Amino acid sequence: MTDLTRPAARSFKPRRRGLSPPRAEAYAAASAAFGISVDGPVLSLPDEFGRAGPFVLDIGFGAGEALIAMARARPGECVVGVEVHTTGLAAVLEAITAESITNVRVVDGDVIELLARIAPVALDEVRMWFPDPWPKQRQRHRRLVRADVLGALVDKLRVGGHLHLATDVQDYSLQMQLVCAAEERLGGGVVERPAWRPTTRFERRGSVAGRGSVDLVYVRLR
Numbered sequence: 001m002t003d004l005t006r007p008a009a010r011s012f013k014p015r016r017r018g019l020s021p022p023r024a025e026a027y028a029a030a031s032a033a034f035g036i037s038v039d040g041p042v043l044s045l046p047d048e049f050g051r052a053g054p055f056v057l058d059i060g061f062g063a064g065e066a067l068i069a070m071a072r073a074r075p076g077e078c079v080v081g082v083e084v085h086t087t088g089l090a091a092v093l094e095a096i097t098a099e100s101i102t103n104v105r106v107v108d109g110d111v112i113e114l115l116a117r118i119a120p121v122a123l124d125e126v127r128m129w130f131p132d133p134w135p136k137q138r139q140r141h142r143r144l145v146r147a148d149v150l151g152a153l154v155d156k157l158r159v160g161g162h163l164h165l166a167t168d169v170q171d172y173s174l175q176m177q178l179v180c181a182a183e184e185r186l187g188g189g190v191v192e193r194p195a196w197r198p199t200t201r202f203e204r205r206g207s208v209a210g211r212g213s214v215d216l217v218y219v220r221l222r
């Protein structure tokens with residue numbers, strides 16, 4: 001199994017915004033119902049969802065537009081979303097409560113910590129769409145798609161499971177391809193943008209700025 005130690009530099013800037021008192025109260029109630037703690041023993045995903053899967057990990061769902069759109073479009077999938085941004089976490093919890101969406105669980109925390117709670121080969125799919133780009137050379141070590149994190153994610157994917165990455169940062173897409181090519185358990189590469197992948201504000205902002213997005217899909221081969 002890949003040994004993953006948390007690096008000194010995190011892959012995110014903490015954005016712990018306070019919620020208004022009524023929103024904080026709703027957040028606490030919804031997290032009690034649909035939240036999974038980032039710490040604790042190894043999870044049984046079938047027990048968490050009361051279903052046999054398929055299980056999808058959505059890493060860094062931001063404001064949650066894509067996560068919610070996918071949960072609606074694919075009610076058969078059980079999605080664990082992990083994010084550190086309070087407003088995004090609250091938005092997803094509000095949507096799942098308001099729409100009685102039953103196939104989403106939310107983790108408030110760093111995916112690197114959460115990985116210790118996920119059993120080997122427990123996941124059918126990992127999505128990491130538009131991870132923080134950390135564009136400056138001196139910040140690149142903060143990027144989430146790097147060999148140790150990727151190895152730990154592949155440990156959690158079942159054989160035949162998928163890893164779907166997307167970015168609108170050209171050199172990050174090259175880094176993703178290099179890191180994935182070096183992981184011998186994966187096969188795959190750049191694909192045409194799937195029409196079903198929801199567009200989020202990050203992607204829209206990039207396309208307004210003239211940046212096209214790149215989708216990469218890999219399968220765990222062994």
Ligand SMILES: C[S@@+](CC[C@H](N)C(=O)[O-])C[C@H]1O[C@@H](n2cnc3c(N)ncnc32)[C@H](O)[C@@H]1O
Nearest residue numbers: 011012060061062083084110111129130132200
């Ligand atoms: C650029 S946003 C993209 C959001 C979303 N996937 C989308 O496509 O709209 C990247 C998100 O990843 C989150 N993130 C970064 N590192 C993370 C980590 N280690 N664990 C959980 N979330 C993380 C950030 O807080 C941020 O909201």
